[in-house]
Amino acid sequence: MRLIIKDNYDDVCKYTSEYILNRINEFNPTPERPFVIGLPTGSSPLGVYKKLVNFHREGMLSFKNVITFNMDEYVHLPRDHPESYHSFMWENLFKHVDIPPQNVNILDGNAKDLERECTEYEAKIAAVGGIELFLGGIGPDGHIAFNEPGSSLSSRTRIKTLAYETIIANSRFFGGDVNKVPKLSLTVGVGTVMDAREVVILISGAGKALALAKCIEEGVNHMWTVSAIQLHPRGMIVCDDDATLELHVKTVKYFKSIEKVHRLLTTEESKVGMDGKVRYSATK
Amino acid sequence: MLGSLFGRKEEHAGANNNAASRTQVLDHVSRSLSRQRPQSRNSGLLGWLASTQSQILARRVGRGGDATETHQREVLISLAFSVAPSNMMCFILNSLIVTVMLQSQPRTSSNWSAESPPTSPALRPISPQNFYDSPIRLAPATPHMLGARADENKYRMRLLTDRMFSPRDKHHIPLVSLGPSVFSDSSKSAEKVIQLLRCDVLKNGKIVRDETLWIQGNKIVDGATLFFAGVKPDQVIDLGGATAGQRRPLVVPGFIDVQINGYFGYDFAEQSKLEEGLDVVAKGLLKYGVTSFLPTVVSSLPQTYQEVLPIIDAKRGRRSGHAEIIGAHLEGPFIAPCKKGAHNIDYFRSAPNGFADLIECYGKYLDPSSSVQKDDNVVKIITVAPELEGMLGAIEGIKKEWGDKIAVSLGHTECNYEQAEKSVESGVTMITHLFNAMHPFYHREPGPMGVIGFSSLPRNTKKPFFGVIADGVHTSPSSIRVAYNAYPEGAMLVTDAMAGAGLDGDEFMLGSMHVERKGPMEVVIAGTNTLAGSVATMPFCIANLVKFAGCSLAEAVNAATITPAKSLGIYGKKGSLMPGADADFVILDQLSDVDESAFRVARVFFAGEEVFTVA
Numbered sequence: 001m002r003l004i005i006k007d008n009y010d011d012v013c014k015y016t017s018e019y020i021l022n023r024i025n026e027f028n029p030t031p032e033r034p035f036v037i038g039l040p041t042g043s044s045p046l047g048v049y050k051k052l053v054n055f056h057r058e059g060m061l062s063f064k065n066v067i068t069f070n071m072d073e074y075v076h077l078p079r080d081h082p083e084s085y086h087s088f089m090w091e092n093l094f095k096h097v098d099i100p101p102q103n104v105n106i107l108d109g110n111a112k113d114l115e116r117e118c119t120e121y122e123a124k125i126a127a128v129g130g131i132e133l134f135l136g137g138i139g140p141d142g143h144i145a146f147n148e149p150g151s152s153l154s155s156r157t158r159i160k161t162l163a164y165e166t167i168i169a170n171s172r173f174f175g176g177d178v179n180k181v182p183k184l185s186l187t188v189g190v191g192t193v194m195d196a197r198e199v200v201i202l203i204s205g206a207g208k209a210l211a212l213a214k215c216i217e218e219g220v221n222h223m224w225t226v227s228a229i230q231l232h233p234r235g236m237i238v239c240d241d242d243a244t245l246e247l248h249v250k251t252v253k254y255f256k257s258i259e260k261v262h263r264l265l266t267t268e269e270s271k272v273g274m275d276g277k278v279r280y281s282a283t284k
Numbered sequence: 285m286l287g288s289l290f291g292r293k294e295e296h297a298g299a300n301n302n303a304a305s306r307t308q309v310l311d312h313v314s315r316s317l318s319r320q321r322p323q324s325r326n327s328g329l330l331g332w333l334a335s336t337q338s339q340i341l342a343r344r345v346g347r348g349g350d351a352t353e354t355h356q357r358e359v360l361i362s363l364a365f366s367v368a369p370s371n372m373m374c375f376i377l378n379s380l381i382v383t384v385m386l387q388s389q390p391r392t393s394s395n396w397s398a399e400s401p402p403t404s405p406a407l408r409p410i411s412p413q414n415f416y417d418s419p420i421r422l423a424p425a426t427p428h429m430l431g432a433r434a435d436e437n438k439y440r441m442r443l444l445t446d447r448m449f450s451p452r453d454k455h456h457i458p459l460v461s462l463g464p465s466v467f468s469d470s471s472k473s474a475e476k477v478i479q480l481l482r483c484d485v486l487k488n489g490k491i492v493r494d495e496t497l498w499i500q501g502n503k504i505v506d507g508a509t510l511f512f513a514g515v516k517p518d519q520v521i522d523l524g525g526a527t528a529g530q531r532r533p534l535v536v537p538g539f540i541d542v543q544i545n546g547y548f549g550y551d552f553a554e555q556s557k558l559e560e561g562l563d564v565v566a567k568g569l570l571k572y573g574v575t576s577f578l579p580t581v582v583s584s585l586p587q588t589y590q591e592v593l594p595i596i597d598a599k600r601g602r603r604s605g606h607a608e609i610i611g612a613h614l615e616g617p618f619i620a621p622c623k624k625g626a627h628n629i630d631y632f633r634s635a636p637n638g639f640a641d642l643i644e645c646y647g648k649y650l651d652p653s654s655s656v657q658k659d660d661n662v663v664k665i666i667t668v669a670p671e672l673e674g675m676l677g678a679i680e681g682i683k684k685e686w687g688d689k690i691a692v693s694l695g696h697t698e699c700n701y702e703q704a705e706k707s708v709e710s711g712v713t714m715i716t717h718l719f720n721a722m723h724p725f726y727h728r729e730p731g732p733m734g735v736i737g738f739s740s741l742p743r744n745t746k747k748p749f750f751g752v753i754a755d756g757v758h759t760s761p762s763s764i765r766v767a768y769n770a771y772p773e774g775a776m777l778v779t780d781a782m783a784g785a786g787l788d789g790d791e792f793m794l795g796s797m798h799v800e801r802k803g804p805m806e807v808v809i810a811g812t813n814t815l816a817g818s819v820a821t822m823p824f825c826i827a828n829l830v831k832f833a834g835c836s837l838a839e840a841v842n843a844a845t846i847t848p849a850k851s852l853g854i855y856g857k858k859g860s861l862m863p864g865a866d867a868d869f870v871i872l873d874q875l876s877d878v879d880e881s882a883f884r885v886a887r888v889f890f891a892g893e894e895v896f897t898v899a
Contacts, residue, residue, distance in 0.1 A: 057482070057524065080508060090508040095496045096481070101514045 001235040003216065003255040005244055009204045012240050013047030016135070016202060019238075020048070021055050023133060023198075029065035034103070036067045036125075038134035038193065039093070040145070041085045044202045045137060046092060053096040063099035067128055069121075071136065071145040071193075073107040075114065075159065075184035083173045084109070107157070107186040118157040118186060125192070134196035138203050141165065142211035142224030146187035149223040155189030190228050199232050203239040212239060213246035475501030477510065478892060479517035482524025483871070486536045487861055489842045497535060499867045502602070502891035506863040523871065531874040533886060536841045537859050538575025538868035539822045540848040542665060542776065543613055543716065543751060545580045546783035551793060552579040555591040562599045566606035568786060571896045572821045573885040575868035576608045576858055578664055580780075583616030583627040586645045593649050597662040602891055608868070610852065611664030614646065615716065618678070619696035620669040623721040626782075626809055626816040627696070628796055634672040639681025641674065642666075652685040661689050664852055667716045669697035670707030683711035688853050694732055694748070696721040701734040708735055708748055714851055715750035717780055718767055719759045720815070736771040747771055749851040751778035754828040755820035757806045761832035768833035768843075775833075776851060777825045777844040782807065782817030823885055830881035837872075837880040867892040 006012045020037070029035035039045070055061040073085045081087065086106055094104060105124055111117035125131060136144050141163075143149060148163045162170075167181045174180040193199060203212050215226040216237065229235040244252050271278060480497040487495070498507035498517070523533045546552050548568050550561025562579065569577060579596055581589065596612045617631045618641075624632065635641035648654040649663050666682065668675055679692050694707055695716025700723060704712075715722075715732055723731030730737060736747055752764055754777055768775045779785070782799065784792040790801045791810070799816035802808045805824075809816045822844060829840040849859025857866055868890050876882040888896035 079512065080506070086512060087508060090511060094511060095507060096494070101511050101516060104512075106512075 001216065001229060001232070001237065002258075003251075004236065004238045004259060005252060005256055006238065006240050008240050009047060012202060012204050012238050013051055016200065016238050017048045017051035017055065019200070019236075020052065020133070020135070021061050024061060024066065027132065031065055034065045034067045034128065035133075036069065036128050036131045038069045038071060038131045038136070038188070038196060039089065040071050040135055040137045040202075041088045042137050044204060045135065048135070048202070049092045053093065056097045063097045063103075065103075066099060067103045068099065068105060069125060069131060069188075070106040072185050072187040073109045074182035075109040075186060077109055077182050079108075079110065109182075109186055114159050114186060118159065121157045121186075121188075122192065125195075131196035133198045133200060134193050136193060136199065136201050136226075138201055138208055138211055138215070138226050139166070140207050140211055142215050142226050144190060144193055144201070144226045144228075146185045147190050147225045149225065151190060151222060151225050153194075153220065153222055153225065153228045154191040156192050157186065157188045160185055160187045190225050194228050194232050198234040199229055199236065201226060201229065201235075201237045203237055203243045205240070206242040206245055208239075208243050209245040209247075212237070212243050217247065217251060476519065476892065477505075477515060477517045478519045478521065479507070480535065481520060481522045482532065483535045484532045485861055486534065486838055486841060486845075489838065489846055491534065491838050493532075497861065497869075499889075499892045502867050504861055504863055504865045504867050504869075509863075531877060534837070534872045534874060534883075535861065536870050536872060537845040537861055537865070538607075538870055538888070538890070539573045539777075539826075539841075539844040540610075540852075540859055541569075541574050541577040541779055541781075541822055541844075542848050542852070543580050543615070543778040543780045544569075544577050545582060545615075545781060545817055546785070547781055548786040549783055549789075549792070551783040552596075553582050553584055553588065553592065554793075555588065555595070558592060558595045559599070562596065562609065563606065566599070566603075566609060569607045570605075570888050570890060571885070572823055573870040573872075573888055574607055574822050575870070575888070575890050576610050578610055578613040578852075580613040580615050583619065583631040585631055586647065589614070589645065589649070590647050593647075593662055600662065602866075604891060604893060605895055607890070610854070610858075611662050613665040613667070613693075614663055615667040616696065617645065618642070618666075618668045618672060618675065620672065620698050623669070623696045623698055625696060625721040626797055626799065626814065635674040635678045638674045638677035639685070642678050642682065650682075650686075650690075661686065663690055665691045665693050665714065667693045667695040669699065670694060670710070670712065671697060671699035671703045676707060676710050679707060679710045679712060691851060691853075693751075694722075697732065698723050699732060701730050701732070704732040704735045705739060705741060708739075708741060709745060713746070713748050714776075715748050717753050717758065717778060718750040719763055720753065725763075733767065736767065736774060747774055749774045749776050749847060751776045751780075752829075753778060753780050753818050753820065754825040754832060755779075755805050755818050756828055756832075757803070758815060758818060761828070764829070764832040765834060768829070768835065772835070772839065772843075774847065775829075775843045776847045777822065777829060777840070778848075779820045779822055779825060780818050781820060784817075785819040785821070787819075823883070827881040827883065837874070837883060840881075841872075873898075 004015060006015055024035050024037075027035050052061065056063065070085060070089060074083075077084045079086045089104075089106065093099075105121070107121055108117055138144060141149050143151070146160045146162065146166070147155065148160070148166065151160070162181075162183055162185055167178055167183065170181050171178045211224060211226070214221070214224040215229065218224070218227070220227045220230050229237070478499040480499075483495060483497060484491050484493050485495040485497055486492075496507055498505050498510055500510065523535075544552070544565070546561070547565040548561075550557055550565060552558060552561065554561075565579075566577075569575075581592055581596075584592075593612060596609065600609050600611065602608050616627055617633050618635055619627065619632060621629050621632050633641070633645070637644075643651045646663065646666075649661065668679065670676060670679060682690055682692055691714050692712045693714035693716045694704060694712045697704075699707070715735070718733060718736075719725070722733075723729075725731055725733045735741075736750055739747060741747065750767065750771070752759060752767060752775060754764055758780075782792065784799065784801065784807055792799050792807075797816065798810040799807050800810045801819075802813075805819055807816045807819055808814060826837075826840045826844055829835065829843060830837055833840070845859040846855060847859075849855040849857075852858075856862070856864065858868070859865075861869060870885055870889070871887040872883045873886040874880070874883045884898060885896070886898050887894060
């Protein structure tokens with residue numbers, strides 16, 4: 001697992017968006033081989049989406065061959081409700097970029113058969129060859145997507161009841177009325193996220209500090225579901241200084257030192273490239 | 285022994301997949317394993333395990349229940365993975381069994397639908413319907429590619445299956461179609477969809493930055509609904525980044541002008557050239573951003589109305605390349621002689637018989653019993669002076685018979701504040717060109733202007749909308765500022781343009797009056813100082829309102845779009861950029877970062893088509 005520690009939220013978004021930009025462009029997606037990305041909702045990825053939209057407007061990033069899968073969606077909330085995750089993704093990303101509508105996959109919380117909707121979602125992910133990069137956020141209780149504490153770490157896409165704490169936290173979007181907040185949601189499982197070939201988690205703010213500490217310094221635990229990233233071969237967490245408040249000093253220093261070496265390796269003068277090959281000329 | 289095992293298994297795998305054959309295989313496996321060298325404890329244990337499990341299964345099958353796949357899978361996995369790696373033969377054997385068993389799972393698992401599987405994309409012919417379906421080649425989604433052991437099973441499949449057993453397409457696994465079949469809305473698929481990107485849009489009177497606007501056919505639609513239905517835009521217009529360093533273009537609804545007496549040399553009270561005039565004016569107004577207007581007929585004889593109104597009625601409706609004529613504005617002849625303005629006093633009259641006099645004058649277009657225009661009257665606004673004899677009764681009659689379909693406007697009147705208030709209670713909802721041709725504002729006798737200030741109207745009566753001619757000539761900028769800030773929601777911009785507007789000449793006819801130009805934007809009755817209408821254009825008025833009233837450009841545009849639409853009761857269809865509104869909109873270029881009044885009309889769209897582009 002890589003832990004990238006940045007100074008503030010803006011730097012976190014800048015790093016993550018540049019990482020995604022480079023990943024997509026190096027992958028060079030084509031219609032036969034699209035780039036499949038998993039996307040979150042919430043306040044953490046807003047900065048990332050803004051910067052991705054800017055990259056698109058400057059011509060650096062095209063979404064024509066990018067397929068997206070969203071993490072979750074409320075059940076029985078109308079699709080055009082301003083708080084539904086369809087509206088969120090439309091307002092913050094899809095409206096501004098050139099992604100074809102059929103490349104967008106979001107769970108349908110108003111499907112007639114919700115269980116079948118979940119299974120078909122899993123099948124769609126498998127049908128396009130699995131997710132290349134899954135971007136995610138984390139909750140204060142260490143949950144990923146809506147996989148609240150106690151969710152199985154091998155879970156798949158399913159219907160999930162929201163925890164009372166989550167409902168209270170979300171009531172601010174529904175006029176402060178907890179009765180208006182949906183109580184069920186469809187969410188990808190921890191297993192689904194960890195099946196992606198790469199997982200990038202955004203963690204920013206002091207409110208997530210305890211969750212980050214529990215997820216990376218303690219064991220894999222279903223009470224802190226993001227801790228499943230410890231078993232992922234290519235996991236990455238991008239966090240800011242405030243989120244490291246509960247980590248050991250040793251952990252923070254260690255990961256910062258690794259990134260320092262990484263930066264040295266990626267400069268032009270470095271003799272050894274990131275792939276371990278020795279470079280005989282100054283250019284890559 | 286291995287060969288015999290293979291032979292037996294292929295027989296089973298290729299033939300029926302029922303539970304009985306599977307238990308037979310299990311039996312076979314257990315027997316074969318127990319026949320192995322007794323040194324390996326595991327195999328003995330394995331054999332015992334297999335035999336007991338197969339007995340349980342056989343008993344269950346015999347009892348009529350079906351041995352569920354999960355149970356069998358558990359058995360087989362326990363068989364497979366309980367073998368010590370050192371016993372390579374057992375290991376290979378069991379892994380073979382596992383893969384074969386797992387491959388031959390029946391299709392009718394609870395998670396898959398019982399319907400027949402859709403054909404794969406490779407077999408479907410390419411047609412316009414599925415051309416936009418996902419071009420990604422679909423890999424078969426087999427059940428055991430999901431789950432916690434997905435990677436492992438894929439690895440096993442690749443190692444063993446491809447080389448030794450049947451090719452992949454023999455499995456007939458149902459494919460999941462990725463097309464937008466669930467949401468497809470084919471009813472509107474023939475209409476062109478345009479998407480505007482990166483614009484600042486005036487929505488509900490406020491500027492929304494960095495927004496997209498979707499137009500389908502001749503209406504504005506909700507982009508999210510179309511997008512999630514899988515519709516792609518036919519044309520994308522990117523408005524951002526066109527002029528770097530300046531403000532983004534502002535998309536506003538098309539302007540609505542409720543008072544136009546003529547334009548480009550044509551006068552609407554003159555019946556002889558009216559048809560041609562309406563066409564020319566409708567085409568020419570588009571370049572000023574005016575997409576809807578009301579031709580105004582000044583005070584005339586009754587037969588003039590009988591001639592003119594049918595022609596205006598025939599020109600109503602949306603025609604491509606022409607501004608839409610919403611209806612007619614009848615200014616007079618029931619107005620005060622002392623406030624005649626540029627009207628011909630000979631045609632003025634009062635209404636001693638109330639509503640009946642109006643019917644006598646305007647004819648069948650106001651007569652409720654003639655039912656010529658019961659649902660959609662060509663007459664939209666009637667300007668009257670309420671202090672005339674019988675006028676209040678006539679106003680009440682209009683409201684009773686026509687309700688909200690005809691708006692009664694107060695104008696060319698010498699009524700005082702109380703009379704104006706009474707007329708609003710009777711049903712007046714508009715004021716025609718405030719300050720002009722009416723009782724002046726005096727601090728102890730505010731006249732009609734007082735109604736938009738403090739008014740002791742009953743609670744459910746709204747203050748009237750008021751039109752102002754903001755050309756700097758008809759009203760002092762200071763008066764406009766006071767009136768606008770007294771009641772901004774009611775301020776409407778009108779041009780009251782006459783035949784000379786849009787022309788460069790110096791002498792024109794207005795009805796039957798001679799008028800001459802006194803200044804660049806000032807036209808008077810020949811030989812007098814009485815203003816004879818204006819030659820202002822709507823963008824000029826909007827810019828002036830920003831300067832005079834101190835409001836923002838958005839608020840000034842609202843006075844030319846939302847407020848006129850509300851006064852006519854057509855807000856939502858016109859004067860708005862919300863989904864469902866007509867796609868008549870204007871793109872303004874803001875030319876200065878500090879001066880909001882510096883703008884120009886860059887592009888005009890009518891019914892979704894671009895009808896004007898600035899050079």
